[in-house]
Amino acid sequence: MDETGMNVSEYIVKYIEYKEIDKLFGIVGGASLWLCKAFGDSNKIEPVFTNHEQAAVMAAEGWARMTGKPGIVLTINGPGMTNTVTGIAQAWTDSAPIILLTGNSNLQSVKFERENNLRQYGTQDVRTDIIMQGITKKTILLEAAEDVKDCMDEAFRLATEGRPGPVVIEVPINIQSSEVPEGIGFGNDNTNDNSKFDKYQRNIPTSDYDKILNKLKDARRPLILAGQGVRLSGAVKEFREFIYKYDIPVVNSRMGIDSITSNDRHFVGRCGNHGDRASHFALQTCDVLLVLGCRLAPNATGYDVTKFSQQSYKMMIEIDPTEKVTNGIPIDDIVMSDLADFIYYALKKTDTNSSMHEKWVKCCNDWKYRYPVVTEKYYNNESISTYRVVDIASKLATEDDLILSDTGSCCSILAQAWNVKANQRVFISGGLSAMGYYVTTMGLALANNDNNRNVICFVGDGSFQMNIQELATIAKYQLPIKVIIISNKGYQFVRMSQGAYGINPPFGTDIEYGVPIPDIGKIVEAYGLHYSDCRKAEELENSIRNVLNSKAPEVLEIFVDRDQEVCPRLKSVAKEDGTFVSPEFANLYPFLGEEVLTKELQKADEI
Template identity: 35%
Template sequence: MMKLSNYVVKFLEENNIKHIFMLSGGGCMHLVDAVGRSKIIKYICNHHEQASAMAAEAYAKFKGELSVVLVTSGPGATNTITGVVGAFQDSAPCLFISGQSKRQQTVYNSKIPKLRQFGVQEVNILPIVESITKYAAVINEPEKIRYHLEKAVYLAKSGRPGPVWLDIPLDVQGAVIEDESLNMFNPEELDTEYYKVNPQENEIKIVIESLKKSKRPIIIAGHGIRISNSCDELINFAKEHNIPIVTPIMGIDVVETEHKNYIGRIGTKGTRAGNFAMQNSDLILSIGSRLSVSVVGHEYSLFAREAKIIVVDIDVDEHKKKTIKIDKFINADAKIFLQKLLQATKNRKLGNFIAWLNKCNYWKRKYPVCLLEYKKVKKGINFYYFVDVLTKRLKPQIPIISDAGSAFYVVSQAINIQKGQRYITSGALATMGFSLPAAIGVSVATGNKEVVAITGDGSFQLNIQELQTIIQNNLPIKIFVINNNGYLSIRQTQKRFFNENYVCESKRSGISFPQISQIAGAYGIKYINIMNNEMMLKKIDVILNYDSSIICEIRSLDDQLVIPTNTAVVHHDGTITSKPLEDMYPFLDRKEFKKNMIVKPYEDIFFSGSIEKLKNEMLAKPIKE
């Protein structure tokens, strides 16, 4: 016999949970008491439930293991939502446990269709989270607690990982149960087709035959490589056969930047080298990437338009979107696929791709993200130069966290990933306020070790209260706040597309920001500011060698361009169309641009009158499974 709340904590202990991110409340008081009595689990108290969710998301991403969040009922539960969505879209296995009013005082149990609230500080959380979790349940029957816990954990970690949610009413939390005779969960009750992850032998053969026929193959390595722990298999295969690798933002840390097979980042905010390589390829092997719009661009028909596209992914639904053509879809776990591919191609030559790999590396050398001119800026600091200098000075064991806006784009473009280094960001949502709680989650995951967080003066405000969590837990987080006088990304959009009608981008248009030095002082955190390149080169090492948390304000440029970038053209009728991914702004001289094109340049297709035909053919072509 034991109290249900104590059983929940015991279950978590037995499932190797070492940390819980939480904010206490009356609706979860039995669970809070049980957590406090654990001799195994350490609880991290945040100052906002959104921060708890984001810390858990980053913790799960970094460790590749289940993380846990405990919140109270009502607003405690709803405050987590943005973090839950982030975990859902970025495939982070998180278990969210919320307290709830006692059973007879809940909307859920009232069965009154339009009832808005019943209990004190109560909200019917289940329908809110059902669409953003892999599993969500209200624990109405105490004897089923084991079943729901086992099912939730299984689903969180199986197939494509993601968050799960259990809502536990107060009287259920406090119930006494027979812990030795609880109902168990059997995975066989689920639709096993959903978790079909093994590629068929004929599918491996199709990939091999396609590679043999190819002259310019490329691998798109997505986040699924990291999730499936198959970075070594990816690199071994690419290295063995001299195949270039490119990555979307969520795959950036699967291979070090300077690896000879790594060419660059792809997509609307990719690198010139990465996009030139991808767009000029004749075969794309995409592994573990959902191929989002930010990766394939807005003009789907112009994506890798002369390439055969083979997609290997665990999630079938992601590739039913009506965007690009997919010639062959293989529903498989990335690790199992790569292991089988390695085995099938052992001691076999697939083709001579050396010249192609050399061409891709030429683009990598020719078109660096951080240009020499950025180093010559006298007033303020070019953001790209700062990221280049910082990340080249970091030890490879120090994880890097980035925030939203220009921090999300610039860091993702300019970061220099060293072998084994981790980069954590809010990939799908690009959520403002992510970096502080995420840095907390990652630091806790490493055993309270050093983490670098890069945020903007705008994003910094959204979870600024978590500075106290950093102090409370003595986490040595190096926080770099990029001061570009507000919302740089919004400023650039309004300048380009809205005739400089500035709204909510800086003090002049309705939003202002506090003195960062005074914020640091209020929280008792050491503060340093860097105003120019000369100061940066002198102070970076001082900051990195500091043995505690520190805030460094970087005075960047108010008009800092986020480049290279895929850009759009506004037509006279107000419509907007995007350039193809290879033609990035600032635009290259057209002679130089065409010299880099192996496939037919898009303007040649356009002026030949065949672009509409190309669009129709691609959009009409169904996925081949």
């Protein structure tokens, strides 16, 4: 396609239209003047205006993770750009494709400031390139109109290829209005190719794949640790076929939570600092461990990595070369590859048996059913347990719903206790763990084309204060998000940690000790949204059901047990000299007796 008579801003908008992207998130300003005009003239891209740039990026991330296309964000330089930093860092750590278009002063001013290493030259000018350097795949300064196609091609390619991530494009105000030379089109860049398997069928290390597959088949107790990379590879359906064909149990990291359904006989549990017993038993007794799409972060392996699955032969499929370096965990075989290639290759093999590891699968299922996360004790108290909230919501949710949790105790509890159904998507702030992440649901809702598919959001009363201004955005666009506020008088997760280390009274974690949390009901209603609350356990199920059955935006505040502990969890043990030591990875708190623990782990040896 060849377009003439356009300026740079118009070309950028046409390029985004060509990529079949129909949403723009952001806040406008003088430094993005011509970009604003071009987007305003588009009849194919709907602008979504938020009340803070951080929220714009987070909403774009939600949209991107649903559609698989880059989320587009528009801001200005200076404070507009700096306000995006948390959102961009979030996209960077959790591998979401974002393209941030930021206006800037005229090119001469920008170059003068940078060439002379000035603190600042023009009003609102700061060094976008330096600020964004560590949290983006690249920051591009567009210096000439004739470079605009190459700039956009590179940004889209970087944002989506390999391990996805954010890219920033700085467009100086005088470049925005510069005329694009004739003959510059949009095609021949291959970035519209969404066929994952076709795109990556090249340079496949088949001998390395065969070695891994043979190891798995020969193992007595093979195990897969699956992270978000399964979802990022676009091969969730194929992954589920793969584990069935090779009869291998699966443990999830928190970010990989929706790669397998909870009722699958191969699903064991979710591991980590706030994991479950079954997954930790399996990790500490497997003889071969295949790591797929998981970077072995400390929140998955525990902070004392020397205790993580020491006995197993470890193999990893990894697409990001920087993740080849593991901190203290020896990996016997690392294959640099897109894991979709590996799974697709493995599915072509015919020498498999879907019950080849039947005894091992039964052992893992036995652990899972005898050591559930949600137990009767959470239903026997007058106070409302957060575990009970998550369990009831999980049972009421449909198999197609979209679920997101903000950070804090509600995130850890949801990651432990949510039962994933067939087509559900589950989102958490796994890397950055940012308070205010709940506004990502705005992007989920905008990408959701099924009116019968709920967007369910869990957020603590403390985190809710971050980005609370976006209630106006939810109301303006009538986004049918079901916000469930876990109200525990502050930052319960931090309060729990302080208590474990003897910090009492708590510092900066509680309404009673200075944390300013206002009347949430009054605020929600002031924004024009419907508010309800639940203070009694016997009213909990109906309260949640009513919210989920509504077609409108809803905010339900549930007053839960203020001191709800996250259990089970890895908990350090205090020694007499005041120092702390990490427990064995298999023994989560509340600790099992040594005899019981040994007996459980020995069951695997009998296979």
